[in-house]
Amino acid sequence: MSKVYGETVIPWDLAYALTSVLAGKDLSNDNLRPLTRAILEAVSSAFLCRNEHSNLRDSVQLRAAVEHAYRALLALNVTATNARVVVGSLLKAGLYVCADRTLVVPIPPAFLALPPEPASR
Numbered sequence: 001m002s003k004v005y006g007e008t009v010i011p012w013d014l015a016y017a018l019t020s021v022l023a024g025k026d027l028s029n030d031n032l033r034p035l036t037r038a039i040l041e042a043v044s045s046a047f048l049c050r051n052e053h054s055n056l057r058d059s060v061q062l063r064a065a066v067e068h069a070y071r072a073l074l075a076l077n078v079t080a081t082n083a084r085v086v087v088g089s090l091l092k093a094g095l096y097v098c099a100d101r102t103l104v105v106p107i108p109p110a111f112l113a114l115p116p117e118p119a120s121r
Contacts, residue, residue, distance in 0.1 A: 011096065014090060
């Protein structure tokens with residue numbers, strides 16, 4: 001998607017939520033198509049908002065895309081609670097895109113890198 005939009009548009013929390021709720025599901029192309037389409041529609045509406053300097057909360061296209069994403073997740077046997085988590089992350093991503101904020105920030109390493117060991121003689 002970054003090739004289409006020229007930047008990363010899926011933040012880590014949305015990616016994590018998607019991979020968590022879809023693990024172990026039947027992920028054929030036909031089953032994923034509605035969800036993928038809904039995510040792309042939501043991202044597109046966020047970019048439209050940014051380009052037109054409009055309020056994303058007023059976007060009918062975003063609301064419809066989020067509703068489609070929610071229904072697509074339910075069709076994939078994702079629980080309603082988990083579907084709401086994913087949709088919340090999708091809305092957050094849309095708000096970041098519309099506000100022209102950085103979506104992906106580097107995650108700091110858990111441990112400091114160890115210095116290289118001296119060569120043994």
